[in-house]
Structure formats: C-alpha cells, structure tokens
Amino acid sequence: MAITPAEIAETRGMVEEQNLDIRTITMGVSLMGCGDENLDRMCTKIYDHVTHTAEHLVETAENLEREYGIPIVNKRVSVTPVAQIAACCKDEDLTPIAHALDRAAETLGIDYLGGFSALVQKGIGDADRRVIQSIPQALATTSRVCSSVNVASLRAGINMDAVLMAAQTIIDAAKLTADEDSVGASKFV
Known part of the structure; x- marks a missing residue:
C-alpha cells in the first residue's frame, strides 16, 4: 500500500495543528512466576521480572515516534493483578510490592x-482484602503505580461488599494525599 504525498501532508497537519498523538502504549507483563511466601523475595522477583521483560519498551516507543512522526505521550506497563500472586504470602501490608513496582517503573523510565x-466481582479472598487495604498507602507512597478493584461483571453481578471497600479506599487514598490535591484517588479505578 503506497502512501500518497497528500496523506503525508494531512497526517502532518493533524500532528502540528490538531495535536494528534498516541495517548498511551501499554505492555502487559505476567507476574505469575513471581509469587513467593517471603514478601521481600517476591518483591525482588517482581522488580527483576518487570525490568527484564519491559527493558526495551521506552526505546521501542521512541523508535515508533521517530518512524511515524507521531508523539507517544505515555509509556505504561500493566501487570497481573497483584492479589493473584499475593496469596502466596501472609503479610498484611503489601505496599512493599507497590514500591517494587514503582522502582521498576522508574528504572524503565515509564510513566505508569x-x-x-484485585478482581473481586465474584467474592473477596484474603489476598484481595490485603491488597485493597494496602492500596491507599501504596498510592500515597509511590509516584507511578496505579491501582484498581474490579467490583462487578455482567456474569457475576455487583459485589456490594467490594463496592463499599472500594469507596472507602477512594476516601482513604484522597485523605493520605490531601496535600497533593488528593492525587492518590486519581490513580485508583
């Protein structure tokens, strides 16, 4: 397929005059092999795996920007929901995992x-509860980590206990980051 000069000019105009950009590129990384009963070892495994797996993400994005002339605003990694691997350990406070993820994001030079x-649309397990309870502190003490709690699906319906926990999580995250315009709540879905 040949690109015509008119199409090139049209695309250039969109970039320069209409601020066309690619908002985000996201790389998915599975953490399923990182579970460990020792939280410190798990954090090390997570950091090492994410930094190794996504080591070329920013470089690839920059190459695409140069090749196509369209800016890519955010480079992002999305990992397996932490609650799925946190079941291996018994620690109540799981914020060290968020810190390991944040360090990995900083090392990689990614934005988010x-x-x-946690995925709790069908019920809340112990690891889900520990992750949800750790979210406000995790978001308050990291800069690039984002969090979510899936409370409903078409098939499972709405988990109202999870909705209540998510609402409290938003409030707590906002309070912990009140001096930063409550940014903690903005990093939670």
Whole structure:
C-alpha cells in the first residue's frame, strides 16, 4: 500500500495543528512466576521480572515516534493483578510490592505501572482484602503505580461488599494525599 504525498501532508497537519498523538502504549507483563511466601523475595522477583521483560519498551516507543512522526505521550506497563500472586504470602501490608513496582517503573523510565489490583466481582479472598487495604498507602507512597478493584461483571453481578471497600479506599487514598490535591484517588479505578 503506497502512501500518497497528500496523506503525508494531512497526517502532518493533524500532528502540528490538531495535536494528534498516541495517548498511551501499554505492555502487559505476567507476574505469575513471581509469587513467593517471603514478601521481600517476591518483591525482588517482581522488580527483576518487570525490568527484564519491559527493558526495551521506552526505546521501542521512541523508535515508533521517530518512524511515524507521531508523539507517544505515555509509556505504561500493566501487570497481573497483584492479589493473584499475593496469596502466596501472609503479610498484611503489601505496599512493599507497590514500591517494587514503582522502582521498576522508574528504572524503565515509564510513566505508569498498573496492576496493584484485585478482581473481586465474584467474592473477596484474603489476598484481595490485603491488597485493597494496602492500596491507599501504596498510592500515597509511590509516584507511578496505579491501582484498581474490579467490583462487578455482567456474569457475576455487583459485589456490594467490594463496592463499599472500594469507596472507602477512594476516601482513604484522597485523605493520605490531601496535600497533593488528593492525587492518590486519581490513580485508583
């Protein structure tokens, strides 16, 4: 397929005059092999795996920007929901995992790292509860980590207990980051 000069001029105009950009590129990284009963070892495994797996993400994005002449605003990694691997350990405070993810994001030079999360539409397990309770502190003490709690699906319906926990999580995250315009709540979905 040949690109015509008119199409090139049209694309250039969109970039320069209409601020066309690619908002985000996201690389998915599975953490399923990183679970460990020792939280410190798990954090080390997570950091090492994410930094190794996504080591070329920023470089690839920059090459695409140069090749196509369209800016890519955010480079992001999304990992397996942390609650799925946190079941291996018994620690109540799981914020060290968020810190390991944040360090990995900083090392990689990416803008966001999502996945400090729980999928609780079908019920809340112990690891889910520990992740949800750790979210406000995790978001208050990291700069690039984002979090989510999936409280509903078409098939499972709405988990109202999880909705209540998510609402409290938003409030707590906002309070912990009140001096930063409550940015903690903005990093939670």
